[in-house]
Amino acid sequence: MLSILSTQHDLKNYIANKIAAGKTIGFVPTMGALHEGHLTLAREALAENDECIVSIFVNPKQFAPHEDFDKYPRTLDKDSALLEDIGVQSIFAPSVDVMYPPDFQSSVTVGNISKPLEGEFRPHFFTGVATVVTRLLLLVGAHKAYFGEKDYQQLQVIKALQRDLAIPTEIIGVPTVREASGLALSSRNAYLSPTQKDQALTIIRTLRHMADELKSGQPIAQIEATATENLLSAGFDKVDYMTIRDADTLLPPTPTTKSHRLLAAAWLGQTRLIDNIGVSSK
Numbered sequence: 001m002l003s004i005l006s007t008q009h010d011l012k013n014y015i016a017n018k019i020a021a022g023k024t025i026g027f028v029p030t031m032g033a034l035h036e037g038h039l040t041l042a043r044e045a046l047a048e049n050d051e052c053i054v055s056i057f058v059n060p061k062q063f064a065p066h067e068d069f070d071k072y073p074r075t076l077d078k079d080s081a082l083l084e085d086i087g088v089q090s091i092f093a094p095s096v097d098v099m100y101p102p103d104f105q106s107s108v109t110v111g112n113i114s115k116p117l118e119g120e121f122r123p124h125f126f127t128g129v130a131t132v133v134t135r136l137l138l139l140v141g142a143h144k145a146y147f148g149e150k151d152y153q154q155l156q157v158i159k160a161l162q163r164d165l166a167i168p169t170e171i172i173g174v175p176t177v178r179e180a181s182g183l184a185l186s187s188r189n190a191y192l193s194p195t196q197k198d199q200a201l202t203i204i205r206t207l208r209h210m211a212d213e214l215k216s217g218q219p220i221a222q223i224e225a226t227a228t229e230n231l232l233s234a235g236f237d238k239v240d241y242m243t244i245r246d247a248d249t250l251l252p253p254t255p256t257t258k259s260h261r262l263l264a265a266a267w268l269g270q271t272r273l274i275d276n277i278g279v280s281s282k
Protein backbone atom coordinates (compact mmCIF):
# COMPACT_ATOMS: atom_id res chain seq x y z
CA MET A 1 0.00 0.00 0.00
CA LEU A 2 1.20 3.49 -0.91
CA SER A 3 1.94 5.85 2.02
CA ILE A 4 1.63 9.56 1.31
CA LEU A 5 3.74 11.56 3.75
CA SER A 6 3.60 15.31 4.00
CA THR A 7 5.42 16.35 7.16
CA GLN A 8 9.06 16.11 8.18
CA HIS A 9 8.00 14.20 11.32
CA ASP A 10 6.02 11.54 9.37
CA LEU A 11 8.85 11.16 6.85
CA LYS A 12 11.48 10.71 9.57
CA ASN A 13 9.34 8.11 11.40
CA TYR A 14 8.60 6.22 8.21
CA ILE A 15 12.27 6.07 7.18
CA ALA A 16 13.46 5.21 10.71
CA ASN A 17 11.10 2.19 10.76
CA LYS A 18 12.34 0.97 7.38
CA ILE A 19 15.99 1.37 8.37
CA ALA A 20 15.33 -0.43 11.69
CA ALA A 21 13.81 -3.28 9.67
CA GLY A 22 17.03 -3.50 7.65
CA LYS A 23 15.54 -2.12 4.41
CA THR A 24 17.58 -0.27 1.78
CA ILE A 25 16.00 2.92 0.47
CA GLY A 26 16.06 4.34 -3.05
CA PHE A 27 14.91 7.94 -3.51
CA VAL A 28 13.56 9.70 -6.59
CA PRO A 29 13.10 13.48 -6.22
CA THR A 30 10.55 14.95 -8.67
CA MET A 31 8.32 17.96 -9.21
CA GLY A 32 5.39 15.68 -10.13
CA ALA A 33 3.51 15.65 -13.47
CA LEU A 34 5.08 12.24 -13.78
CA HIS A 35 5.84 10.56 -17.09
CA GLU A 36 7.66 7.42 -18.21
CA GLY A 37 11.02 9.12 -17.51
CA HIS A 38 10.19 9.46 -13.81
CA LEU A 39 8.70 5.96 -13.70
CA THR A 40 11.95 4.61 -15.14
CA LEU A 41 13.85 6.26 -12.27
CA ALA A 42 11.42 4.72 -9.76
CA ARG A 43 11.68 1.26 -11.37
CA GLU A 44 15.47 1.49 -11.18
CA ALA A 45 15.21 2.51 -7.51
CA LEU A 46 12.91 -0.46 -6.84
CA ALA A 47 15.23 -2.85 -8.65
CA GLU A 48 18.25 -1.77 -6.59
CA ASN A 49 16.64 -1.20 -3.18
CA ASP A 50 13.96 -2.71 -0.94
CA GLU A 51 11.96 0.53 -0.78
CA CYS A 52 11.40 3.42 -3.17
CA ILE A 53 10.32 6.83 -1.95
CA VAL A 54 9.40 9.51 -4.51
CA SER A 55 9.19 13.16 -3.53
CA ILE A 56 6.76 15.45 -5.32
CA PHE A 57 7.43 19.12 -4.71
CA VAL A 58 7.27 22.01 -7.18
CA ASN A 59 10.20 23.95 -5.80
CA PRO A 60 9.57 27.71 -5.92
CA LYS A 61 13.27 28.45 -5.38
CA GLN A 62 14.23 27.12 -8.81
CA PHE A 63 11.81 29.33 -10.76
CA ALA A 64 12.49 33.01 -11.53
CA PRO A 65 9.48 35.34 -11.07
CA HIS A 66 8.81 35.40 -14.86
CA GLU A 67 8.94 31.59 -15.20
CA ASP A 68 6.19 28.93 -15.15
CA PHE A 69 5.92 28.15 -11.38
CA ASP A 70 2.18 28.96 -11.26
CA LYS A 71 1.24 27.07 -14.39
CA TYR A 72 3.57 24.08 -13.73
CA PRO A 73 1.25 21.01 -13.85
CA ARG A 74 0.23 19.65 -10.41
CA THR A 75 -1.34 16.18 -10.72
CA LEU A 76 -0.85 14.47 -7.34
CA ASP A 77 -3.78 12.00 -7.66
CA LYS A 78 -2.69 10.81 -11.09
CA ASP A 79 0.97 10.69 -10.01
CA SER A 80 0.09 8.62 -6.91
CA ALA A 81 -1.86 6.09 -9.02
CA LEU A 82 1.04 5.72 -11.47
CA LEU A 83 3.53 5.17 -8.66
CA GLU A 84 1.31 2.72 -6.79
CA ASP A 85 0.88 0.72 -10.02
CA ILE A 86 4.61 0.11 -10.36
CA GLY A 87 5.03 -0.82 -6.68
CA VAL A 88 6.44 2.39 -5.18
CA GLN A 89 5.79 2.23 -1.43
CA SER A 90 5.82 5.91 -0.43
CA ILE A 91 5.52 9.50 -1.62
CA PHE A 92 6.81 12.55 0.20
CA ALA A 93 4.62 15.47 -0.88
CA PRO A 94 5.41 18.39 1.43
CA SER A 95 3.89 21.89 1.31
CA VAL A 96 6.12 24.91 0.69
CA ASP A 97 5.98 25.66 4.46
CA VAL A 98 7.27 22.19 5.32
CA MET A 99 10.16 22.47 2.90
CA TYR A 100 10.86 26.12 3.70
CA PRO A 101 9.58 27.03 7.18
CA PRO A 102 9.22 30.79 7.78
CA ASP A 103 12.70 31.07 9.36
CA PHE A 104 14.44 29.15 6.56
CA GLN A 105 17.55 31.15 5.68
CA SER A 106 20.15 28.89 4.05
CA SER A 107 21.04 28.15 0.48
CA VAL A 108 23.45 25.87 -1.35
CA THR A 109 25.44 27.26 -4.26
CA VAL A 110 27.66 24.98 -6.32
CA GLY A 111 30.68 26.52 -8.08
CA ASN A 112 32.13 26.11 -11.58
CA ILE A 113 29.92 23.33 -12.93
CA SER A 114 26.79 25.41 -12.34
CA LYS A 115 28.09 28.53 -14.12
CA PRO A 116 27.88 27.89 -17.90
CA LEU A 117 24.80 27.01 -20.01
CA GLU A 118 21.75 26.86 -17.67
CA GLY A 119 23.71 28.95 -15.18
CA GLU A 120 23.96 31.74 -17.76
CA PHE A 121 20.39 31.61 -19.00
CA ARG A 122 18.67 30.80 -15.67
CA PRO A 123 20.99 32.34 -13.05
CA HIS A 124 18.65 31.54 -10.12
CA PHE A 125 18.12 27.92 -11.15
CA PHE A 126 20.98 25.84 -9.74
CA THR A 127 21.02 27.46 -6.31
CA GLY A 128 17.29 26.65 -6.10
CA VAL A 129 17.88 23.07 -7.22
CA ALA A 130 20.96 22.55 -5.03
CA THR A 131 19.17 23.93 -1.96
CA VAL A 132 16.08 21.75 -2.32
CA VAL A 133 18.01 18.62 -3.32
CA THR A 134 20.42 18.98 -0.38
CA ARG A 135 17.51 19.37 2.02
CA LEU A 136 15.64 16.44 0.48
CA LEU A 137 18.70 14.16 0.49
CA LEU A 138 19.34 14.96 4.15
CA LEU A 139 15.68 14.58 5.16
CA VAL A 140 15.23 11.25 3.40
CA GLY A 141 18.64 9.77 4.15
CA ALA A 142 18.29 7.19 1.34
CA HIS A 143 21.04 4.80 0.31
CA LYS A 144 20.77 5.85 -3.34
CA ALA A 145 19.05 8.72 -5.20
CA TYR A 146 18.16 8.66 -8.89
CA PHE A 147 18.25 11.56 -11.38
CA GLY A 148 17.70 11.65 -15.15
CA GLU A 149 20.47 12.50 -17.62
CA LYS A 150 17.90 14.60 -19.48
CA ASP A 151 18.97 17.36 -17.05
CA TYR A 152 22.63 16.57 -17.58
CA GLN A 153 24.07 19.72 -16.01
CA GLN A 154 21.70 19.38 -13.04
CA LEU A 155 22.99 15.83 -12.52
CA GLN A 156 26.60 17.10 -12.51
CA VAL A 157 25.69 19.87 -10.05
CA ILE A 158 24.03 17.32 -7.73
CA LYS A 159 27.02 14.95 -7.95
CA ALA A 160 29.28 17.89 -6.99
CA LEU A 161 27.20 18.93 -3.98
CA GLN A 162 26.88 15.33 -2.77
CA ARG A 163 30.66 14.91 -2.96
CA ASP A 164 31.55 18.34 -1.53
CA LEU A 165 29.10 18.19 1.39
CA ALA A 166 29.83 14.50 2.07
CA ILE A 167 26.17 13.55 1.83
CA PRO A 168 26.04 9.78 2.38
CA THR A 169 23.45 9.06 -0.37
CA GLU A 170 24.94 7.68 -3.60
CA ILE A 171 23.83 9.63 -6.71
CA ILE A 172 22.82 7.53 -9.72
CA GLY A 173 22.34 9.02 -13.22
CA VAL A 174 19.80 7.29 -15.46
CA PRO A 175 19.75 7.64 -19.29
CA THR A 176 17.09 9.88 -20.85
CA VAL A 177 13.82 8.19 -21.77
CA ARG A 178 12.60 9.10 -25.28
CA GLU A 179 9.44 8.61 -27.30
CA ALA A 180 9.87 6.28 -30.31
CA SER A 181 10.27 9.50 -32.36
CA GLY A 182 13.33 10.41 -30.28
CA LEU A 183 11.65 13.26 -28.37
CA ALA A 184 12.97 13.36 -24.79
CA LEU A 185 10.17 12.98 -22.25
CA SER A 186 9.58 16.12 -20.21
CA SER A 187 6.72 17.40 -18.05
CA ARG A 188 6.92 20.60 -20.13
CA ASN A 189 6.01 18.65 -23.32
CA ALA A 190 2.45 19.00 -21.98
CA TYR A 191 2.60 22.68 -23.01
CA LEU A 192 3.28 21.82 -26.70
CA SER A 193 0.64 21.80 -29.46
CA PRO A 194 0.77 18.82 -31.90
CA THR A 195 2.60 21.02 -34.44
CA GLN A 196 5.11 22.17 -31.83
CA LYS A 197 5.68 18.54 -30.79
CA ASP A 198 6.71 17.77 -34.38
CA GLN A 199 8.96 20.83 -34.46
CA ALA A 200 10.49 19.80 -31.11
CA LEU A 201 11.90 16.67 -32.77
CA THR A 202 14.38 18.88 -34.61
CA ILE A 203 16.35 19.14 -31.35
CA ILE A 204 17.28 15.46 -31.08
CA ARG A 205 17.72 15.11 -34.85
CA THR A 206 20.10 18.06 -34.86
CA LEU A 207 22.01 16.81 -31.80
CA ARG A 208 22.52 13.44 -33.52
CA HIS A 209 23.67 15.19 -36.70
CA MET A 210 26.08 17.31 -34.64
CA ALA A 211 27.52 14.11 -33.14
CA ASP A 212 28.18 12.73 -36.64
CA GLU A 213 29.82 15.99 -37.72
CA LEU A 214 31.98 16.05 -34.58
CA LYS A 215 33.15 12.48 -35.22
CA SER A 216 33.98 13.37 -38.83
CA GLY A 217 36.23 16.18 -37.56
CA GLN A 218 34.32 19.30 -38.58
CA PRO A 219 35.17 22.51 -36.68
CA ILE A 220 33.06 22.91 -33.54
CA ALA A 221 32.13 26.55 -34.12
CA GLN A 222 30.80 25.67 -37.57
CA ILE A 223 28.81 22.68 -36.27
CA GLU A 224 27.24 24.84 -33.55
CA ALA A 225 26.35 27.67 -35.95
CA THR A 226 24.71 25.32 -38.48
CA ALA A 227 22.79 23.54 -35.71
CA THR A 228 21.43 26.83 -34.35
CA GLU A 229 20.38 27.87 -37.86
CA ASN A 230 18.69 24.50 -38.30
CA LEU A 231 16.51 24.99 -35.22
CA LEU A 232 15.54 28.51 -36.22
CA SER A 233 14.57 27.30 -39.72
CA ALA A 234 12.43 24.55 -38.14
CA GLY A 235 10.36 27.22 -36.38
CA PHE A 236 12.10 27.61 -33.00
CA ASP A 237 11.66 31.15 -31.73
CA LYS A 238 14.96 31.41 -29.88
CA VAL A 239 18.00 29.20 -29.30
CA ASP A 240 19.72 29.70 -25.92
CA TYR A 241 22.47 27.24 -26.81
CA MET A 242 23.21 24.44 -29.20
CA THR A 243 26.68 23.49 -28.14
CA ILE A 244 29.47 20.92 -27.85
CA ARG A 245 31.14 20.79 -24.43
CA ASP A 246 33.61 18.76 -22.40
CA ALA A 247 31.35 16.24 -20.63
CA ASP A 248 33.11 16.71 -17.27
CA THR A 249 33.54 20.49 -17.07
CA LEU A 250 30.76 21.61 -19.45
CA LEU A 251 33.26 24.15 -20.79
CA PRO A 252 34.33 24.25 -24.46
CA PRO A 253 36.37 21.13 -25.28
CA THR A 254 40.17 21.21 -24.97
CA PRO A 255 42.81 18.84 -26.40
CA THR A 256 42.52 16.77 -23.18
CA THR A 257 38.74 16.35 -23.44
CA LYS A 258 37.91 12.63 -23.18
CA SER A 259 34.22 12.73 -23.89
CA HIS A 260 31.91 15.36 -25.27
CA ARG A 261 28.39 16.31 -24.30
CA LEU A 262 26.18 17.99 -26.90
CA LEU A 263 23.59 20.18 -25.21
CA ALA A 264 20.57 22.10 -26.45
CA ALA A 265 18.18 24.66 -24.99
CA ALA A 266 15.65 26.36 -27.25
CA TRP A 267 12.25 28.01 -27.20
CA LEU A 268 9.08 27.03 -29.03
CA GLY A 269 6.70 29.87 -28.22
CA GLN A 270 6.62 30.17 -24.41
CA THR A 271 8.06 26.68 -23.87
CA ARG A 272 11.77 26.16 -23.23
CA LEU A 273 13.02 22.68 -24.16
CA ILE A 274 16.36 21.14 -23.24
CA ASP A 275 18.06 17.94 -24.34
CA ASN A 276 21.57 16.46 -24.60
CA ILE A 277 23.50 13.44 -25.81
CA GLY A 278 27.00 12.10 -25.14
CA VAL A 279 29.82 11.37 -27.58
CA SER A 280 32.90 9.47 -26.44
CA SER A 281 35.92 10.36 -28.51
CA LYS A 282 38.87 8.61 -26.81
Ligand code: PAF
Pocket residue numbers: 029030031057059062129132133151154
Ligand atom coordinates in the same frame (compact mmCIF):
# COMPACT_ATOMS: atom_id res chain seq x y z
O1 PAF B 1 14.58 17.66 -12.08
C1 PAF B 1 13.66 18.00 -11.30
O2 PAF B 1 12.51 17.57 -11.42
C2 PAF B 1 13.94 19.01 -10.21
O3 PAF B 1 14.90 19.94 -10.62
C3 PAF B 1 14.35 18.36 -8.87
C4 PAF B 1 15.66 17.59 -9.00
C5 PAF B 1 13.26 17.42 -8.40
C6 PAF B 1 14.56 19.44 -7.80
O4 PAF B 1 13.40 20.18 -7.60
